[in-house]
Amino acid sequence: MYEPMSQIENRLKELGIQLPAPPAPVASYVPYVVTGNLVFISGQITLTPEGLKFIGKVGTDISVEDGKAAAKLCAINLLAQLKAACGSNLDRVRRCVKLGVFVNAPSDFTQHPEVGNGASDLIVAVLGDAGKHARAATGAGSLPRGVAVEVDGIFEIA
Numbered sequence: 001m002y003e004p005m006s007q008i009e010n011r012l013k014e015l016g017i018q019l020p021a022p023p024a025p026v027a028s029y030v031p032y033v034v035t036g037n038l039v040f041i042s043g044q045i046t047l048t049p050e051g052l053k054f055i056g057k058v059g060t061d062i063s064v065e066d067g068k069a070a071a072k073l074c075a076i077n078l079l080a081q082l083k084a085a086c087g088s089n090l091d092r093v094r095r096c097v098k099l100g101v102f103v104n105a106p107s108d109f110t111q112h113p114e115v116g117n118g119a120s121d122l123i124v125a126v127l128g129d130a131g132k133h134a135r136a137a138t139g140a141g142s143l144p145r146g147v148a149v150e151v152d153g154i155f156e157i158a
Contacts, residue, residue, distance in 0.1 A: 075122040
């Protein structure tokens with residue numbers, strides 16, 4: 001029996017994005033927790049099937065534009081975890097509630113919001129109005145495996 005592709009899957013296809021298999025945790029935690037109608041997704045880093053990308057500090061080792069690309073990659077991994085949390089049915093997603101963006105940057109770096117927009121803009125592009133969210137974008141002296149950005153998120157599902 002043919003099942004039509006979900007609206008969100010169609011939007012991802014239009015954007016040229018194929019969600020990867022959700023990455024497995026690298027330490028003692030779970031990738032997501034579903035409680036009630038909320039999904040809390042653990043921090044996602046710049047992991048690709050080929051390995052880690054965007055290693056280093058934004059503002060010294062990599063540019064702000066590359067930092068935005070790193071945040072976008074984290075958001076793609078976030079959506080892959082969300083899809084798993086929804087039993088592969090992204091039509092269950094009602095809205096993105098909040099993103100947390102962590103930027104590996106030197107202490108004098110001030111463009112965290114611009115870097116975070118890489119993740120935020122992707123979530124809105126994929127989810128439309130339901131993608132508009134609250135957010136914190138903050139600096140970190142270091143991040144796991146030396147990546148430039150890590151993003152976590154809270155989503156409401158049906």
